[in-house]
Amino acid sequence: MSRSAVQRSGYSSDDAGFLPILGSVPSATGLSINQLSAMGVLTFKAGVSIRSKDVARCLPRLLPVGGARSEKPITNHPVAKLFKRPNVIQTWFEFALQMHTSFLLRGNAYAVILRNMRGDPIALIPVNPDAVLLLEAPDGSIFYNVARYGLFQMAMLQGLPLTIPSDDIFHLRDVTFNMLTGLSTIGIARDSIGVAMGLTQQQARFMANGARPSGVLQTPKTLSVDAANRLRDQWNTLRSGLQNIGKTAILEEGLEWKPMQLNSVDLQFIDQLKFSVEEMARAVGVPLHKLGVAGESSRIKLDDADQSYVNTTIMPDLDMWEQKFVQKFDLDDEDLTADFDERRLLRAAESTRVNTYRTQVISGLKTQNECRALEGDPPLPGGDVLLTPANSAANGSDVTGTPADGAGRPDEGTSPDPGF
Numbered sequence: 001m002s003r004s005a006v007q008r009s010g011y012s013s014d015d016a017g018f019l020p021i022l023g024s025v026p027s028a029t030g031l032s033i034n035q036l037s038a039m040g041v042l043t044f045k046a047g048v049s050i051r052s053k054d055v056a057r058c059l060p061r062l063l064p065v066g067g068a069r070s071e072k073p074i075t076n077h078p079v080a081k082l083f084k085r086p087n088v089i090q091t092w093f094e095f096a097l098q099m100h101t102s103f104l105l106r107g108n109a110y111a112v113i114l115r116n117m118r119g120d121p122i123a124l125i126p127v128n129p130d131a132v133l134l135l136e137a138p139d140g141s142i143f144y145n146v147a148r149y150g151l152f153q154m155a156m157l158q159g160l161p162l163t164i165p166s167d168d169i170f171h172l173r174d175v176t177f178n179m180l181t182g183l184s185t186i187g188i189a190r191d192s193i194g195v196a197m198g199l200t201q202q203q204a205r206f207m208a209n210g211a212r213p214s215g216v217l218q219t220p221k222t223l224s225v226d227a228a229n230r231l232r233d234q235w236n237t238l239r240s241g242l243q244n245i246g247k248t249a250i251l252e253e254g255l256e257w258k259p260m261q262l263n264s265v266d267l268q269f270i271d272q273l274k275f276s277v278e279e280m281a282r283a284v285g286v287p288l289h290k291l292g293v294a295g296e297s298s299r300i301k302l303d304d305a306d307q308s309y310v311n312t313t314i315m316p317d318l319d320m321w322e323q324k325f326v327q328k329f330d331l332d333d334e335d336l337t338a339d340f341d342e343r344r345l346l347r348a349a350e351s352t353r354v355n356t357y358r359t360q361v362i363s364g365l366k367t368q369n370e371c372r373a374l375e376g377d378p379p380l381p382g383g384d385v386l387l388t389p390a391n392s393a394a395n396g397s398d399v400t401g402t403p404a405d406g407a408g409r410p411d412e413g414t415s416p417d418p419g420f
Helices: 035-039 042-057 078-084 092-106 151-156 190-208 225-239 269-284 302-328 350-362 368-374
Strands: 060-064 108-115 121-127 132-136 142-146 163-165 169-173 215-218 256-259 336-340
Touching (some): 035 092, 035 190, 042 092, 042 190, 092 108, 092 121, 108 142, 121 151, 169 302, 350 368
Antiparallel strands (some): 108 121, 108 169, 142 163
16 A cells, blocks of 8 residues: 555644644643643543543453343453453553543544454554554555554564554544544643643642742842842742741842732632632543542432443443444354443442342342342352242242242142132
């Protein structure tokens, strides 16, 4: 394929639909936004980390299409082996954490699929989205130009060309305008992230000044430029920094220090920080109570809030992962599906769980051993019997005429005794 037959997905600061080639985009604050600087905003990092770890906690399994979750998962399939060991370095948790972090930052997550001689997948090697350039051929074929960083990645990908066909790339993409690359979160939210970075730096510089507002040195005398600069440097050396708080200044040449007072904008700094936290939470789709914002937990019912978070944020993420595994490895051709178990995220308090189990057991919805398994306890003898409530008939009794205890059913071929 000639170079002229390839179209490069370009990027500009005004077009957040594509990945930046150099990995950085400017914000209106003048600060450069990239993966590292964005993660330097602690609220943003916390939100990305919480959501990525929650997805990584939902362990994947390979199940038959339409099969119940209680069935034993398939373990001898190549994809099922990837769920246990995606590559020689990472556990599944580490792999999913890295991939979903890339997805939340860049709207795209890439992993190179390594295959054996039979074409079966044997490893998934995640790569930084900033190192990937998507290429389009005139016939509609998609290729990924993957730059190698580090000796390990070079060794793992040494058998693959620099430009890898889409069949060998596992690609998760967010909302997209061109079907090919997802919107970069830190690209479209660069100004909000830049404001949060600026506020943090402003706060740090304020502390570097001894947490005091600036002021002026006044004198009735005329000072030369050199003298003014010398006095200013001496004053800043004496006064700036937390280590200089409380030191005594000796003024000369009739100098007087007149501090400037905090204005209304300065006094609203805390409100600006709070608004920035809310903006970062919106950017990564994490509710405020997950970020430890003071007062949020007292305003809501945590169980309901966590249920809403799982339903509206985590479940769509898991659906994306499941459908991508089915699509990329043609699992539907084998009547198989990937299932990511989200139940660990909905684990209620112990008293709530016990009452729920009790209701499920006496209502005949679960056996005792099924409930014990959810708590990690060993099974009990006779605990696999599904109980029937005492005031309910056995399953099918409305058809057979048999009560719950089996009494009253006539022998086959004889008429019931009318009782005369």
